[in-house]
Amino acid sequence: MIRAYGPAIVLIAAAALVPFAITANTVLNFIVFALIIALAAQGWNVLGGLAGQFSFGHAAFFGSGAYTTALLQTHWGVNAWVAFALSILLAGAVGWIIGFLSFRSGLRGSYFALVTLAFAEVLRILANASTFTGGAAGTLVKLDMGPANFQFASRAAFVWIALALVGFVLIATIAIMRSRFGAWLTAVRENEDAARALGVDTLAVKLKAITLSAAITGAAGALYVQYYLYLDASIAYGPWISIEALVAPIVGGIGTAFGPILGAAALHGFGELTKLFAGGIPGIDLVLYGLLLIATIAFAPDGIMGLLKRLASVFDRRRTR
Amino acid sequence: MTQKTEISRRGLLATAATGAAAIAMPSLVRAQAPAIKVGILQPVTGALAYDGQQGQIGAEAAIKAINDAGGIKALGGAKLEMVFGDARSTPEGGTAEVERMQAEGVVAVVGGFASPICLAASQAAARYDLPYIVDVGVADSIVTRGLKNTFRFGPGFGMVTKTALENLAKLNEAAGKPAKTVVLVHEDGLFGSGLAKLMQAELPKMGFEVLDTIAHPTPARDMSNIALQIRSKNPDLVIPSSYYGEFALLARTMQQQRIRPKGIYAVLNGAASNYRFVKEFNEAAQFVMDCNHWHDPRKPVAEALRKQVEASGKFWTYNIPLNYSCVGLLADAIEKAGSTDKAKVTEALANSTYAGHIMPYGPTKFVNGQNQGGAPVNTQIQGADIKVIFPTDFADAKPVFPRPA
Numbered sequence: 001m002i003r004a005y006g007p008a009i010v011l012i013a014a015a016a017l018v019p020f021a022i023t024a025n026t027v028l029n030f031i032v033f034a035l036i037i038a039l040a041a042q043g044w045n046v047l048g049g050l051a052g053q054f055s056f057g058h059a060a061f062f063g064s065g066a067y068t069t070a071l072l073q074t075h076w077g078v079n080a081w082v083a084f085a086l087s088i089l090l091a092g093a094v095g096w097i098i099g100f101l102s103f104r105s106g107l108r109g110s111y112f113a114l115v116t117l118a119f120a121e122v123l124r125i126l127a128n129a130s131t132f133t134g135g136a137a138g139t140l141v142k143l144d145m146g147p148a149n150f151q152f153a154s155r156a157a158f159v160w161i162a163l164a165l166v167g168f169v170l171i172a173t174i175a176i177m178r179s180r181f182g183a184w185l186t187a188v189r190e191n192e193d194a195a196r197a198l199g200v201d202t203l204a205v206k207l208k209a210i211t212l213s214a215a216i217t218g219a220a221g222a223l224y225v226q227y228y229l230y231l232d233a234s235i236a237y238g239p240w241i242s243i244e245a246l247v248a249p250i251v252g253g254i255g256t257a258f259g260p261i262l263g264a265a266a267l268h269g270f271g272e273l274t275k276l277f278a279g280g281i282p283g284i285d286l287v288l289y290g291l292l293l294i295a296t297i298a299f300a301p302d303g304i305m306g307l308l309k310r311l312a313s314v315f316d317r318r319r320t321r
Numbered sequence: 322m323t324q325k326t327e328i329s330r331r332g333l334l335a336t337a338a339t340g341a342a343a344i345a346m347p348s349l350v351r352a353q354a355p356a357i358k359v360g361i362l363q364p365v366t367g368a369l370a371y372d373g374q375q376g377q378i379g380a381e382a383a384i385k386a387i388n389d390a391g392g393i394k395a396l397g398g399a400k401l402e403m404v405f406g407d408a409r410s411t412p413e414g415g416t417a418e419v420e421r422m423q424a425e426g427v428v429a430v431v432g433g434f435a436s437p438i439c440l441a442a443s444q445a446a447a448r449y450d451l452p453y454i455v456d457v458g459v460a461d462s463i464v465t466r467g468l469k470n471t472f473r474f475g476p477g478f479g480m481v482t483k484t485a486l487e488n489l490a491k492l493n494e495a496a497g498k499p500a501k502t503v504v505l506v507h508e509d510g511l512f513g514s515g516l517a518k519l520m521q522a523e524l525p526k527m528g529f530e531v532l533d534t535i536a537h538p539t540p541a542r543d544m545s546n547i548a549l550q551i552r553s554k555n556p557d558l559v560i561p562s563s564y565y566g567e568f569a570l571l572a573r574t575m576q577q578q579r580i581r582p583k584g585i586y587a588v589l590n591g592a593a594s595n596y597r598f599v600k601e602f603n604e605a606a607q608f609v610m611d612c613n614h615w616h617d618p619r620k621p622v623a624e625a626l627r628k629q630v631e632a633s634g635k636f637w638t639y640n641i642p643l644n645y646s647c648v649g650l651l652a653d654a655i656e657k658a659g660s661t662d663k664a665k666v667t668e669a670l671a672n673s674t675y676a677g678h679i680m681p682y683g684p685t686k687f688v689n690g691q692n693q694g695g696a697p698v699n700t701q702i703q704g705a706d707i708k709v710i711f712p713t714d715f716a717d718a719k720p721v722f723p724r725p726a
Contacts, residue, residue, distance in 0.1 A: 029420040033413060128509060136511040137460055138437060143444055143468070153448065230412055230441045232511070240411075282407040283366035 004174055008257065012167035019156035028155035032227055034268040035162035036220050040241060041248035041260035042169045043217030048246060049255035050176065051209040052189030054109070057116030058217050058245040060098060060123050063236030065091035065218025066225045067127065070139045075132075080141075080150035084222050091218020092211045099210035103203055108192070117242070124237030138232030141225060150226050158227055165223065166261060169216055173257040185209060189255070217245060251296045253305025262304045267292060356402035357393060357661055359384065359651065360422035360430035361644075362442055367410025368540075371565070372434050372591075372640055376456055377405070379644030380431060382626060386645075387652045395659040401652065408433065412441030419445040419453075428661045429454065429654075431647045434640070436460035436511055443471040452654075452667045454647045457614070457640065459589065460511060464690040472670050472687055474647050475614055475680070476695035478512065482519050485588045485612035488699050488711045490527050492586075492610075492722055498528075499583055499723045500557035505534040506547060506571065507562040513539075516562045516588055532556050541567050548574040557583045557723075565591035569598055569605075576605040583723035587611040594700045594707055597636040606702045608724040610710065615698045616642035616679050619715050623679035646678035650685060653677065681715060 019028060040062055048054050068087035072078040078086070102115045127133045134140075145151050152158055176182045184205045187195035196202050221241075225231050235241075244264075249255075252263025270292055271285035300307040361380045363373035384401045392398040404427050406418030415438040422430055429452035433439035439458030446453040447468045455463055455473040459481060464473050476484075493500050505520055507513035517534055524531050532554040535547050548571065551559060559575075559582045561568055569592045572585070585593075585608070592598040593611035616623040616639070626645060627637050654669035655661060676684040682694035699711035701720055708718030 024424055026417070026420045026424045029417055033417070125509075129514070136509065136514050137462065138440070138511070140440060140462055140466065143447060143466070228413055228416060228441050229444055230437065232437055235412065235437070286366060286409075
């Protein structure tokens with residue numbers, strides 16, 4: 001038990017102390033953004049990493065979560081916390097629908113990836129055209145500070161909330177990986193036909209995975225809205241978030257519980273550090289982002305987690321020698 | 322051995338002390354007029370990089386001009402110091418930079434360019450009551466949110482479209498109403514679709530018939546289909562609202578396919594009042610009209626700045642005079658406030674009557690953060706130049722409409 005969950009709890013607890021040590025709002029702002037990306041990436045990881053169904057369109061879930069919370073608040077004055085909870089449910093429902101439509105038709109691999117991409121694009125165009133979503137002008141959530149409105153004057157509060165969500169998903173991911181459901185997911189990922197032959201209801205397993213995945217990524221979207229208080233179609237359903245959500249786990253380690261968090265931290269942390277030291281050159285952080293991505297794919301195909309594991313085994317061998 | 326370390330340690334201390342003294346001395350001298358940090362926010366990477374770079378040119382030129390003229394006199398000639406932030410063409414990029422600027426102690430933030438960036442960044446600034454001056458962002462929601470810190474110097478969307486429609490009617494009437502039918506071409510983002518919707522509602526009231534409304538995404542790489550659609554409808558007027566690349570492409574395609582409506586009347590177009598377009602696609606650009614931000618050609622400072630920018634090999638766009646003026650507006654407010662206190666500067670901005678800018682607006686007057694004088698002008702590309710054709714009191718050319726066959 002401790003062996004399984006210990007590192008996760010230590011990591012989250014350590015991260016929770018950061019706002020006490022660092023009070024600079026620039027750093028906290030960056031941490032919140034990186035955590036939002038990490039959460040979206042954790043969502044992708046459940047479907048892409050654990051169940052092996054690569055999606056290129058997680059923006060569909062991010063955006064649905066984001067629009068739900070924004071529109072519930074602006075159109076019907078629903079309390080922000082209630083809207084947040086509903087947005088997670090609705091994003092999950094969108095995940096289930098997209099999953100139902102594509103998995104039931106037997107779409108796999110690159111076909112599934114393309115279909116998710118298409119869904120995200122369709123949603124983007126609809127959100128851009130509809131007056132209900134504010135069209136291209138987007139939706140503004142009214143700035144109204146107060147814990148009851150899920151808006152905080154202090155950035156630290158947001159760090160803790162985002163961290164709590166990331167921590168919860170981290171522990172849930174470990175729990176899933178240790179459960180029977182986790183074994184089914186692995187079976188589907190490794191060989192779907194074999195899994196079905198052994199009596200695994202692969203459709204049900206995949207549907208559960210995409211629903212969970214969508215709900216988590218939807219939470220990231222809702223958090224984004226609550227933090228930046230502004231949303232338009234290209235933020236919500238644009239390809240940027242689909243890419244962020246899949247690049248972070250790839251860099252961190254696909255199918256591992258810590259991968260998405262490490263990936264998001266490495267990619268964005270690295271960029272932020274370079275901006276600090278070489279801030280004079282616009283775009284230098286993006287150049288390094290790209291270099292890091294290339295380096296990971298070239299030298300650490302299993303991501304940072306794979307690299308750490310390899311390093312650890314090298315040390316182990318030395319010690320036993 | 323021990324002796325040696327002892328000495329070097331002492332030596333180190335001595336060096337450190339001299340160094341500290343050397344650093345401290347000039348700061349004592351300088352302490353009389355510490356530099357005033359001004360945040361300049363522009364998207365200089367990503368999709369809007371070109372506009373951001375143009376805006377930066379204007380802001381830098383203004384800071385240089387103010388410093389060369391003796392800085393802020395009310396504060397003992399304090400110089401302005403730019404704290405530049407790259408908004409990366411995204412709202413969260415803008416927010417992150419506002420946070421950094423606030424941490425570095427800026428007195429205000431100027432810029433943003435695109436509406437989404439302005440909306441998010443001014444909101445981030447509002448958390449610290451940090452004054453924010455919007456340079457371009459035209460979305461009306463920027464100044465209708467009730468944020469006390471946000472000021473927009475230029476005109477908003479509603480104002481631009483109203484002026485554009487009024488002037489179109491005047492133009493058509495003066496020419497004997499040659500234009501009766503219109504095709505709208507617009508990008509599917511914030512300003513394009515908003516504008517198209519307004520036009521669809523307003524143009525019929527003014528006696529124009531809208532034959533078709535064609536939307537395209539940004540970026541779009543091929544405009545042949547849109548050009549063909551225009552050809553089949555054969556309208557008198559084409560009203561495009563697109564960014565630079567798409568409109569340049571459309572104009573060139575129309576020229577290649579010999580589609581020649583009586584006029585092209587653009588609104589807030591990215592290309593039709595850009596010298597790059599005039600130079601690179603001169604033939605296609607002839608007689609294209611635009612309703613957009615533009616500097617006041619009567620003001621010598623504006624023309625001098627334009628010559629200076631062109632001499633450095635850059636193209637003149639409206640971003641430059643707008644940002645130049647916004648920085649001037651801020652400097653004027655700091656001068657009036659006699660302080661870098663954020664609340665005092667905000668108050669000075671709210672009561673500002675700044676006339677030293679280079680836009681055709683008259684003295685500033687802010688109501689709920691919107692400069693009441695902010696208005697667009699109509700320009701037309703004639704030969705190798707962009708001429709002002711409306712308003713008539715400072716136009717430097719007569720409109721050529723309908724365009725000669």
